[in-house]
Amino acid sequence: AQTVTQSQPEMSVQEAETVTLSCTYDTSESDYYLFWYKQPPSRQMILVIRQEAYKQQNATENRFSVNFQKAAKSFSLKISDSQLGDAAMYFCAYMVRQLTFGSGTQLTVLP
Amino acid sequence: ETGVTQSPTHLIKTRGQQVTLRCSSQSGHNTVSWYQQALGQGPQFIFQYYREEENGRGNFPPRFSGLQFPNYSSELNVNALELDDSALYLCASSLRTMGEETQYFGPGTRLLVL
Numbered sequence: 493a494q495t496v497t498q499s500q501p502e503m504s505v506q507e508a509e510t511v512t513l514s515c516t517y518d519t520s521e522s523d524y525y526l527f528w529y530k531q532p533p534s535r536q537m538i539l540v541i542r543q544e545a546y547k548q549q550n551a552t553e554n555r556f557s558v559n560f561q562k563a564a565k566s567f568s569l570k571i572s573d574s575q576l577g578d579a580a581m582y583f584c585a586y587m588v589r590q591l592t593f594g595s596g597t598q599l600t601v602l603p
Numbered sequence: 604e605t606g607v608t609q610s611p612t613h614l615i616k617t618r619g620q621q622v623t624l625r626c627s628s629q630s631g632h633n634t635v636s637w638y639q640q641a642l643g644q645g646p647q648f649i650f651q652y653y654r655e656e657e658n659g660r661g662n663f664p665p666r667f668s669g670l671q672f673p674n675y676s677s678e679l680n681v682n683a684l685e686l687d688d689s690a691l692y693l694c695a696s697s698l699r700t701m702g703e704e705t706q707y708f709g710p711g712t713r714l715l716v717l
Contacts, residue, residue, distance in 0.1 A: 496645075527705070535691055536605075537646070537708035583645050590636055590659055591695075591706060593645030 494519045496586050498594035505574045506602050512559075513569045513597045515584030525587040526560065528569045531596075532580040540582070543567065576601050605629060607696050607709035615715045616684050624679040624712045626694030634658070635677040636706060637669060638693040646693055652677055653699055681714075689716045 496517045505511035517526070528540040543551045543560050550558050555575075559568045571578055579601045584594040606629035616622050628635055634653045638646035648661035652671035666682040675696070681688055691713050695706035 525705075529708075534710070535713075536710045537693060537695075538605075539705065539707065542705055585645075587704070587706075589704070590648045590651055590661070591638070591646070592648070595645050 494586050494592045496584055496592050496594035498584055498597050500597045502598045504600040510572045513582050515567045517565050517586045521588050526567045527585045529583045530580045574601050605707040609694050609709040609712050613713045617717050620684050621682045624692050626677045628675045628696035632696040632698045633675055634697045634699045636695045637679050640691040684716045686716050
């Protein structure tokens with residue numbers, strides 16, 4: 493069975509600084525997708541970034557980028573120039589047909 | 604906004620009752636997945652529907668059932684409600700193509716079972 497582990501239940505970052513959220517996963521599949529979703533207090537799950545496992549190049553979306561290490565089964569999210577609106581629960585997820593989520597990292601952004 | 608809608612937003616039921624939750628997919632999407640998110644946890648996969656057929660199921664008992672309609676909207680039905688069914692229920696829609704299937708979530712239905 494696939495598992496996703498987020499070892500940081502809580503993280504904090506100063507506004508305008510950079511923070512990295514960690515994620516590891518376990519799978520025997522070779523083709524899969526990895527995602528980071530953000531869930532603010534409104535509870536709406538919002539897609540942040542997506543990575544295809546067959547692509548070596550790390551995905552980037554504006555201030556959000558990933559460090560994908562396929563051999564190590566690691567998929568971390570870097571948020572640059574953190575903003576107050578980035579405060580939320582962040583979930584790492586693995587996908588082959590359906591999503592398997594980690595337990596989440598609560599990110600606080602300090603003004 | 605993802606274009607995925609869910610109703611109702613909140614619901615209170617008592618143990619043993621039945622509940623139906625509804626989801627409207629984003630336009631053009633043909634796949635709907637349902638997830639249960641207990642407080643303080645990540646979402647857990649319940650099942651997925653593709654073109655009106657169940658296409659994968661997580662570790663949930665048969666009292667959790669679903670439907671997908673020709674317009675790709677979907678229902679989640681839960682019979683004989685238990686206290687542990689209290690959770691946020693999330694619906695996600697996607698377009699199944701050649702393996703790539705990013706899921707977009709609705710705002711969820713919060714169910715409280717008393």
